[in-house]
Amino acid sequence: MSAASTREVTLRVNGAPVRVAEGSMVVAAIHAAGAAASRRSVRGEPRGALCGMGVCFECRATVDGREQVRTCVLPVVAGMEVRTHG
Amino acid sequence: MGIQRVVGVSNSAGFDLIVVGAGIIGAACAEQAVVDGLSVAIVEHSALGGGSTAASMGHLVAMDDEPSEFALCRYSLELWNSHGSLEVAEYRRCGTLWVAAGEQDAEAIPPKLARLEAAGVRAQTVTGPQLRELEPELAPGMAGGLLVPDESIVYPPRAVQWMLDRCLRSRAVLYQGRSVVRLRPGGVLLDDGSRLDGQVLLATGLATAALVPALAMAARKGHLVVTDRHPGRVRHQVLEVGYADSAQGEEPVSVAFNVQPRPTGQLLIGSSREDSAGDDVNLPVLRRMVERACGFMPGLRALQAIRVWTGLRPRTPDGRPYIGAVPEQPGVWVAAGHEGLGVSMALGTARLLCDLLGGRSPAIDPAPYDPARRFA
Numbered sequence: 311m312s313a314a315s316t317r318e319v320t321l322r323v324n325g326a327p328v329r330v331a332e333g334s335m336v337v338a339a340i341h342a343a344g345a346a347a348s349r350r351s352v353r354g355e356p357r358g359a360l361c362g363m364g365v366c367f368e369c370r371a372t373v374d375g376r377e378q379v380r381t382c383v384l385p386v387v388a389g390m391e392v393r394t395h396g
Numbered sequence: 397m398g399i400q401r402v403v404g405v406s407n408s409a410g411f412d413l414i415v416v417g418a419g420i421i422g423a424a425c426a427e428q429a430v431v432d433g434l435s436v437a438i439v440e441h442s443a444l445g446g447g448s449t450a451a452s453m454g455h456l457v458a459m460d461d462e463p464s465e466f467a468l469c470r471y472s473l474e475l476w477n478s479h480g481s482l483e484v485a486e487y488r489r490c491g492t493l494w495v496a497a498g499e500q501d502a503e504a505i506p507p508k509l510a511r512l513e514a515a516g517v518r519a520q521t522v523t524g525p526q527l528r529e530l531e532p533e534l535a536p537g538m539a540g541g542l543l544v545p546d547e548s549i550v551y552p553p554r555a556v557q558w559m560l561d562r563c564l565r566s567r568a569v570l571y572q573g574r575s576v577v578r579l580r581p582g583g584v585l586l587d588d589g590s591r592l593d594g595q596v597l598l599a600t601g602l603a604t605a606a607l608v609p610a611l612a613m614a615a616r617k618g619h620l621v622v623t624d625r626h627p628g629r630v631r632h633q634v635l636e637v638g639y640a641d642s643a644q645g646e647e648p649v650s651v652a653f654n655v656q657p658r659p660t661g662q663l664l665i666g667s668s669r670e671d672s673a674g675d676d677v678n679l680p681v682l683r684r685m686v687e688r689a690c691g692f693m694p695g696l697r698a699l700q701a702i703r704v705w706t707g708l709r710p711r712t713p714d715g716r717p718y719i720g721a722v723p724e725q726p727g728v729w730v731a732a733g734h735e736g737l738g739v740s741m742a743l744g745t746a747r748l749l750c751d752l753l754g755g756r757s758p759a760i761d762p763a764p765y766d767p768a769r770r771f772a
Contacts, residue, residue, distance in 0.1 A: 352625075352660045378624050378700060 321390040336381035336392055337362070337369050348381070348394035356396055371395070409569070411437040411594035413753070414584055416576050416607075419449035420552050420742045421731050422599030423559040426568060428746035429597075432754060436568040437592055438560065439584070441575035445556030448601050448738060451707025453620065453656055453664055454555075455633055456548040456740050457492050460511045461640040464716055464764035469737060470515055471760050472744025476548065479743075485555035486659050491545040493522070493530055493632040495538055495653075495692065501637040502539035508637075509542060519544045533630055533693040541637075549633055549656055552739050579607055579728060597749065598722070598730045601710040601738075608722055610770050613733050615708040617672035619682050620664055623699040627661030636692065642669055643736055644715060651685040653692045665689050665696065667736075675706045711735045719748050719765035729753060730767050 317332040323343035330339045337359045340348050347356035348371050359369035364383035372393040373379040381392070411434075415426040418440035429436045443450065456476050458469040479487075496502035505521060512519040522541040527534050530543065564570060571592075576584045583593040598604050598611075605612040633656040642652035649670045656664040668685040670678065682704060690697045712718060712733040722728040731749045734741050748765070751758040 376698075377626060 319386045319388050321386050321388065321392065323392045324394060330386055332386070334386050336371070336373060336379075336384045336386055336390065339386055339390075339392065340369075340371065340381060340394060345394045345396055347396040349396060358396075408591045408593070409437070411435045411569070411592060413437070413597055414439060414592050414594045415597045415599055416584065417447075417599035417601065417603070417732075418444045418556065418560060418570075418572075419447050419599065419601060420445065420452075420556055420739050421601070421734065421745055422597070423556040423563075424742040424746035425597055425599055425731055425749050426563045427559040428743075428750045429753070430563045430566045430568055432750050435594075436563060437571060437594070438563065438568060439571045439574050439576055439586065439592070441573065441587075444560055444572065445553035448707050448709060449552045449556060451618075451620070451705055452552050452736075452739055453654070453666060454550045454552045454739050455492075455654075455656060456550060457633070457635070458512070458515075458517060458544075458547070458740070459640055459643065459737060460508060460515070461644060462715070464761075465737065466511070466515065467760050468717075468741050468744050468748070468765070470517070471747070472741045473547070475743035475747065476550070476740075477546070482550065482555070482558070484558050486551040487548055487555075488550075488659055489546060489548045490657060491543060491632045492547040493527070493634045494542040494544070494637050495527060495534065495634060496540050496637045497538050497692065499539050504637050505540060505542050512542075512544065517544060518546055531630060531632065531634060531693075533695050534634075535692060535694055538692075543632075547633070549658075550739065555739070576607065579725065582727065595727045595729065595753065597753075598728065599732060601732050602708060604710075604718075604730060604732045608725065608728070608730065611712075611718055611722070611730060611732070611767060613710040613712050615672055616669045616711045616735060617675065617678075617706050617708055618666065618736070619668045619677065619685055619704060619706050620666050621682075621686065621701045621704050622658070623663045623665070623696075624702055625661035626663065626699060629661075629695070630655055630657040630663055630693075633657070634692070639667065642667070645669075649681055649684075651681070651688050653688050655689060655693065655696075662702070663696070663699065669709070669736075672708070675708055677704055677706055709735045709738075714769070717741065717745065717765050718767040718770070719745055720752055720762055720767050723768050723771040 360366045369382045414437045460466045574586045636653040639652040642650040654666040717733040
């Protein structure tokens with residue numbers, strides 16, 4: 311029995327190419343890029359995704375120029391440009 | 397079994413000054429009184445720095461269109477600036493940028509510059525292109541503006557807290573959760589039956605009329621929107637030149653563009669004015685306000701609004717606050733009715749009131765704010 315092959319998607323996180331399985335959320339690409347502390351609090355403390363379901367707002371990053379996007383509920387698209395603020 | 401009546405033990409205490417209301421005006425007056433060496437009681441029925449203060453923008457801007465307003469603003473802003481950085485109150489000297497969208501609005505700029513310069517306020521005219529250098533978010537094609545670099549913003553509830561902390565360290569007494577039921581000869585009666593003796597200062601905003609009916613005020617409701625965080629997008633507090641007309645006027649509904657960058661990078665977007673008994677958000681007015689703001693800064697449209705709220709500005713019939721002794725009520729004073737300039741005028745009001753209280757000659761002419769004008 312062979313595993314179904316998974317297609318992969320390439321996008322960029324902070325300028326560097328990252329490959330993740332199709333259907334992944336952008337936050338997975340951020341983690342794969344090693345940028346998991348993807349933003350700073352008002353007081354400058356590192357923050358990253360917590361709830362994984364779009365309610366805590368800790369996973370926000372800039373995607374294709376749009377700021378404050380919740381990356382845990384946004385599927386990856388080939389060629390996306392993701393900028394974190396960690 | 398009958399109803400058991402609990403007879404409370406009546407407290408009685410004496411003070412030099414009983415300040416009723418712990419909004420920005422009451423807090424500032426209490427602090428000045430403490431600095432002057434008076435024994436002070438502060439009576440506040442709800443949150444400290446609540447009411448109109450909690451809803452306010454905290455912009456420290458000199459409104460120069462009406463002479464007495466300008467004089468009190470100037471005096472008060474100098475006092476705010478001399479307090480230093482006031483980090484605890486999130487004080488920021490971001491400066492003010494006045495914007496004229498069209499040529500007709502731009503005509504208001506030279507006289508404005510002249511008034512500010514005559515008062516010793518640093519200001520400089522700005523061309524249309526320079527506007528966009530100062531604030532890239534502004535739409536292209538605006539006629540010009542005026543930069544007033546030394547003006548500031550502050551977070552009013554924290555400013556109140558700072559003032560009250562200073563009072564309490566000097567052994568002022570805070571009666572929080574208590575309200576004044578009525579004035580009595582020589583003092584006040586509180587809702588728990590306590591009697592406080594002393595001179596009384598009503599810093600009660602819209603609620604002043606409940607104790608002194610002649611000092612009725614209208615509630616001018618305003619909306620504010622706060623966005624999520626976008627540090628660096630807007631650098632100054634930005635106002636359209638027509639803001640002062642909106643503030644002075646009595647139109648049923650008026651909106652005027654105003655945006656303020658908060659230290660967090662959030663943007664406060666205003667402003668609106670309407671007569672209103674209640675404090676509900678009025679969606680059509682909110683929409684008008686936001687549309688006008690997006691006309692000046694189109695990029696605002698893409699931002700997320702996190703919260704919308706309203707505040708009620710206390711407006712007197714002639715638009716000037718009441719600061720001074722209440723006629724026909726010996727020992728009763730008032731400092732209330734500042735419309736949208738409570739925070740700006742708070743420190744000047746406090747000095748003025750305390751000078752009058754202490755029989756000292758105030759630094760500015762107190763006559764325009766004399767409550768006696770309502771009793772003529």
